[in-house]
Amino acid sequence: MWAAMKIDTPSKELLFATVRISNRALGTVGTGFIAHAPIADNLFVPLIVTNRHVLERTDQLVLGFLAKSPETGEPRYGERRDVAINGDTWIGHPDPQVDVAVIPIAGIINAISDLFYRTIPTALMEFTEDEIFIDAVEEITFIGYPSGHQDPFHLTPITRRGISATPIEMPFGGKKMFLVDGSVFGGSSGSPVFLLNEGTYRSGPTTVSAGNRMVLVGIIAASIQQLTDEPVVANYVPHIALARDLDLGIVFNRHAILETIDAYLTRFGQKRVSVANQAG
Known part of the structure; x- marks a missing residue:
């Protein structure tokens, strides 16, 4: 049992x-x-x-x-x-x-x-750069139901990881968003995106601290289909799709939330x- x-x-x-x-x-x-x-x-x-x-x-x-x-x-x-x-x-x-x-x-x-x-x-979304150091490249964790999937026995969601593809605190294309490098599927729309470190984490440009860091930095919204003259062309209908070529996801930041x-x-x-x- x-x-x-x-x-x-x-x-x-x-x-x-x-x-x-x-x-x-x-x-x-x-x-x-x-x-x-x-x-x-x-x-x-x-x-x-x-x-x-x-x-x-x-x-x-x-x-x-x-x-x-x-x-x-x-x-x-x-x-x-x-x-x-x-x-x-x-x-x-x-x-x-x-x-x-x-x-x-x-x-x-x-x-x-x-x-x-x-x-x-x-x-978890209310912090300043002085309180929480965020580097240009960070490991991110997001939780949800990719393609509607969950643990079929326990009915708990699926946890996935990737990295920030653009700086989290720098509005991509001048908008309240940043990009992540990770496999984002339909059904992941609405997944919370965290910086989740347990044990050690980078706490400054040249320092590493022992302990835990958990902050919510955004929400998964879409995946990039292609790049044109526009900064981003994204698929929103009927829900987000796998970015087959670029594997990049769009995240609206904590300020938008x-x-x-x-x-x-x-x-x-x-x-x-x-x-x-x-x-x-």
Whole structure:
């Protein structure tokens, strides 16, 4: 008999922060991740962050959560809780060219008690260059459902790695994005992108530190099909495709994610506040 995995490290926690999103009209699958934004002391707004193209052109979306045991509070591996929502229950970034959107889920998690999930605090995206050193080339980790795949037995997502292909903090083509060198498939749309180092990490131009580094730097959106006179020609319809020749993925950066969250909060008269050491 196999033993259930203990959720006792940051990387294990991240496995439970994603949601499988099905677009019924298009017959496509994408990824979303659960974030929480603080609006006051001990008061947070939970949201699913994904791409707007994952959510468009349908009257129904299905959010696939892992089930939770009511007795132990632990995940019930292999048992999914599908939650159907209206296809217009989301808000996109104010700039329609920024492929980021959020779905409010406070009503869902308050009404359905047996959903197992972890949330990502917006604090993981709120840092300065003085606080977190980011080099021109970094190993990145992204988590999601490439081509709709997940562990068929446990129903947990797929974790993949690559490297930053352009500097993360330098807007590629003057836009809120950067490129990654990694195999990005349809279904990975909406996957959170992390700098995830456990043990040692580069903490400055000439220094290496012992410990862990985990920050969220962006969200997978598309893959490059070809290069022309334009900076990027990307495939968004019906979902992202494998970049067969270049193997490059487009990532909207953390600033685009935070701006989308703030646009949602502003619409309802709320404001995100910075809270040190937000807990998931």
